[in-house]
Amino acid sequence: MTDATPTTRAVLVLEDGSRHVGRAYGAVGRTFGETVFATGMTGYQETLTDPSYAGQIVVMTAPHIGNTGVNDTDPESRRIWVSGYAVRDASRVVSNHRAQGSLDDQLVADGIVGIRGIDTRAVTRRLRDVGSMRGGVFSGDDFDLGDDEQLALVRESADMRGLSLSSQVSTAEAYVLEAEGEPVGSVAVLDLGVKTSTLRYLAQRGFRVHVLPQDTTPEQLRELAPDALFFSNGPGDPAASDDQVELLRSALRDGLPYFGICFGNQLFGRALGFDTYKLPFGHRGINQPVLDKTTGRVEITSQNHGFAVDAPIDGVLDSPAGFGRVEVSHFSLNDQVVEGLRALDVPAFSVQYHPEAAAGPHDSNHLFDRFREAVVARKSGQPVDFGSDLESSI
Incomplete structure (x- = not known):
């Protein structure tokens, strides 16, 4: 995996075939998981480090993420556990007296492939209508894979049913x-x-x-x-x-x-x-x-x-x-x-x-x-x- 640049393209692909194109956020590459949405307006660092989110691509319904950065006090465990992360607006700057780094850098450090700049409200409404689905985030070279190949990879990924983590x-x-x-x-x-x-x-x-x-x-x-x-x-x-x-x-x-x-x-x-x-x-x-x-x-x-x-x-x-x-x-x-x-x-x-x-x-x-x-x-x-x-x- 590599680091994202401001122009690195990314796409979130759901198993029903729907696609949401944006920019890479965090590490660049591919990742798969059960796509779910979280409605918390605050506490994104606690959410990311909650081991219960292992195996899941988390879509944040709050539109602006990362503005308070990250610190060494708030994590709920030893690392970020989400399989992937999707946000609408990723903060370009960190502004908080407790911040010790940026969320973007922490995502890279833990190898978390994410996506920003997508309509997370549309994704959330889709999940509310259809239910949680398997999904994949593809960025960098993986963004250039064909639509059919990306969808096939998503549908071949693990289902949360019967999964011991x-x-x-x-x-x-x-x-x-x-x-x-x-x-x-x-x-x-x-x-x-x-x-x-x-x-x-x-x-x-x-x-x-x-x-x-x-x-x-x-x-x-x-x-x-x-x-x-x-x-x-x-x-x-x-x-x-x-x-x-x-x-x-x-x-x-x-x-x-x-x-x-x-x-x-x-x-x-x-x-x-x-x-x-x-x-x-x-x-x-x-x-x-x-x-x-x-x-x-x-x-x-x-x-x-x-x-x-x-x-x-x-x-x-x-x-x-x-x-x-x-x-x-x-x-x-x-x-x-x-x-x-x-x-x-x-x-x-x-x-x-x-x-x-x-x-x-x-x-x-x-x-x-x-x-x-x-x-x-x-x-x-x-x-x-x-x-x-x-x-x-x-």
């Missing part, structure tokens, strides 16, 4: 973050694409955080003997993560308190015996309204998922996998998609969105407090209730 984004070795303030115990975090802010929020609540690779076995988890288990966000199809589902079922049988977010919610649903399915175009952005059925509050949430748990949002259900009673605790007010699960007979709950939301909003940050108080209660021999917050957090 956790091994690409997870840590290779376990590591530990020490608790901050008054210690409350240890939590094992299965890194399926965990974000830095998640680990920081857990440590700030007194947890000694053991971050584990995605291929951790039940025997290794028992040997660690944590006080609680956490499954992170991450990319890919939850139906392709059987080993992680079995790890979670083993932990639930052992009575280990569990909290999962995003991909961790989908795997919790599978562990309970429910199916998952692919959404037409998913939920991606920082303005998604969710109803918390326990408190009756509506929270504006940060989300990034293309799959969901298949379960009715009303009533108490019996876990098909034998874990007792379960209820859907949260659901989307846009399309009634399951946004949270709560087990009533084992100490476990999950949400589909990102309560850490480094770029905001922070409406759901209290869920980390809910998790902490439940673990403290369990360690002191008191009943565990994952369904209610502390009065001070409401």
Whole structure:
């Protein structure tokens, strides 16, 4: 791959044959992925470094991107994970006191092929009508490939259905973050694409955080003997993560308190015996309204998922996998998609969105407090209730 010049041409090709011609942005070459749109007006650096976007070409609906540059504080992980990046207006200058470099340079450094100067509103409307599609960005010499050849390459690229990506984004070795303030115990975090802010929020609540690779076995988890288990966000199809589902079922049988977010919610649903399915175009952005059925509050949430748990949002259900009673605790007010699960007979709950939301909003940050108080209660021999917050957090 090479660097783009202001005149380097590029094209975004979708699998339905639609083409959007612009200029190269970042590295020059070719890239493929599931083309999705993200609606956040801010936080592009957090979006790019969110491992949940691995395997995807992200189209930003906000028109002006890059004006605040990039810095070493805001990244959510060790690198940019998107497969490709599409924007309308890429800022020509960086103007922010926190900036340590330009977004363009960071895209080049991480080898991300992007495109600028296209009608991202038209792309978004197309994805809303048809659904997320495979796509490819071609720039430089690859721009000159014939239309038919480019389209054939896109249609031959990987489909997100059945795709396991956790091994690409997870840590290779376990590591530990020490608790901050008054210690409350240890939590094992299965890194399926965990974000830095998640680990920081857990440590700030007194947890000694053991971050584990995605291929951790039940025997290794028992040997660690944590006080609680956490499954992170991450990319890919939850139906392709059987080993992680079995790890979670083993932990639930052992009575280990569990909290999962995003991909961790989908795997919790599978562990309970429910199916998952692919959404037409998913939920991606920082303005998604969710109803918390326990408190009756509506929270504006940060989300990034293309799959969901298949379960009715009303009533108490019996876990098909034998874990007792379960209820859907949260659901989307846009399309009634399951946004949270709560087990009533084992100490476990999950949400589909990102309560850490480094770029905001922070409406759901209290869920980390809910998790902490439940673990403290369990360690002191008191009943565990994952369904209610502390009065001070409401």
